[in-house]
Amino acid sequence: MKKILIAEDIDARLDVYLAKELEIARNQIKKLFDSKKILVNNSNVKASYRLKEGDYLTILEGPEEINLEPINLNLEIIYEDNYIIVLNKPRGLLIHPSISNKSVSLVNHLIYHTKDLSNLGGEERPGIVHRLDQDTSGLIVIAKDNETHVNLVNQFKDRVVKKVYECICHKPFIEEKGKIDIPIERHQSYTKMAASPTGREALTYFKVLNQNENYAYLEVEIITGRTHQIRVHLSYINHPLVGDPLYGIKKDNEGQFLHAKELGLYHPKTNEFMTFKAKLPNYFINKLKELKI
Structure with missing residues (x-):
């Protein structure tokens, strides 16, 4: 059995999400629905159900679980108490493994560091409340128990x-600061997101x-939390992130x-209310020097 708490608005059909999440064929997903092995908030739903932030999935039967090994990655802990951990995630580190990508992840370090982690995100995601892309560095908060997990998910929501x-x-840029208020939805390829008038509200401020x-070197604050929001928004206004392989310049x-x-x-x-900060990593500082910004 597998349980997953949807901690972000992923804007996807349930069957499409599960096909990617479980990495099994759509016909196998159909069999799970036909045999009523998929529950959302403890109820059977249609395969076409659109997932919402805060939904709780129960998969009564599915692929084998991933075995996780405790590994000390010497990650920088910005703050820790009995309820939360705030970590500075380095660039290139996965948040959690998947069936197709079993690389060492943040989760390996978490289970090395402590046994006190929430389990609402599923066995492969202990403590994980929100995510950063693999090549995005910086701050991420971890929940040590389920009550904390729900509290943090609601704060994000x-x-x-x-x-x-x-x-x-x-x-x-011509302007010194601005707002990008463009809806975002999942691209038909599922592997990326796209700006679209039919998408979900997405609001980004930049300076x-x-x-x-x-x-340009920017400070960006996101009000909503859509997948790839900053990457999509800046690409949409023709200022793609340097080095972005999905939304940027192909050779970059x-x-x-x-x-x-x-x-x-x-x-x-x-x-x-607590505020945590993480210094720019050296690779980022070196890039600023290289580009003479």
């Missing part, structure tokens, strides 16, 4: 979590920190220069 990034993108005739594929530098949230036990 209610948009009270402050999420500030720094990034490097192509082309200079130019420095720029030259070819590149070393991995996006995107760093989650600030995370603000209400402590799940004390209700105190």
